[in-house]
Each structure stands twice: as C-alpha cells, then as structure tokens.
Amino acid sequence: MKQCVIYKADASAAAEVLKILRRSGISAVQVDNANPIVLWASKGTYHVRIAVPEDQAPQARSVLADWERSCAPRADRLAKSFGRQAVIALVIAVVISTAHRLLVDRTLDQIDWGGIALELLFLWFVTLAVLANLGRLTRKQR
Numbered sequence: 001m002k003q004c005v006i007y008k009a010d011a012s013a014a015a016e017v018l019k020i021l022r023r024s025g026i027s028a029v030q031v032d033n034a035n036p037i038v039l040w041a042s043k044g045t046y047h048v049r050i051a052v053p054e055d056q057a058p059q060a061r062s063v064l065a066d067w068e069r070s071c072a073p074r075a076d077r078l079a080k081s082f083g084r085q086a087v088i089a090l091v092i093a094v095v096i097s098t099a100h101r102l103l104v105d106r107t108l109d110q111i112d113w114g115g116i117a118l119e120l121l122f123l124w125f126v127t128l129a130v131l132a133n134l135g136r137l138t139r140k141q142r
Helices: 011-023 036-042 054-105 113-138
Strands: 003-009 048-053
Touching (some): 003 011, 011 048, 011 054
8 A cells, every 4th residue: 555654753753653643543654764873964854754554644644633732732831931941041141240240340331242242142051051950850750
C-alpha cells in the first residue's frame, strides 16, 4: 500500500508522534533513519519523516491535530514563564550594573554606553541561565 508522509520533525519529536499514532491504532512508520554522524553534523536540523498508509492519513492528521491542541496550553505556559524570567533577569542585570557603577566608579555621570551595553547583555544571559537552572533544581520531581 502506498505511504503518505504526514509529519516531519526532529528525531525526538518524531518518536513521540510515532508513539501517539501507534497508540491510536494507526500503522505509522519512520521513513528516515540517519546515522549518528549525520545527526551530529546537522546540528539539530535533520528532520525525520513519519508516513502512514494513504487510507489512514485523514485519521492520523486528526489524531495529530488533537495532540497539537492538547499541547497548546503547556506551550503557552512555557512561553509566559520564559517571558517572566527574561524580564526578571533584565531587572537583576540593571540593578547589578548600577550597583557596580556606584560602588566601583562612584558615579553615574560618565557612562561608557558601549561597555555598559555589553555588561548588561552578559549579566542578562548569566542571570537568565541561573534563574532557569534554579527553577529546574527547585521544581518537585514528578
């Protein structure tokens, strides 16, 4: 029977889709099987295709649409969480940078804007990374 490609994604997402489709009774197969060297060389851009028999394609698309709708609230929560952490990290970076200027330079009059921009960017990345890891470390294990 002729196969119809219904999904294309990275290997981990494709594996999840395969499980979901097979649990729904759909005969899904992974079309591409790259070797580890190709996966490494592609730096995460290699996509795997999932195919189903043509007669099961409408049902498979329906199952995937339901799955996508069920994932939407979690994706929204994750995006909002990242946005909050990014703002908090920016505020902390500005406070640290201002405190540094006041304690070390003892003035805010002669600011090197190029230097402060790089300093704020560096502090923002570091603070964001710390906040992200704190959240991961303090989160209750499920």
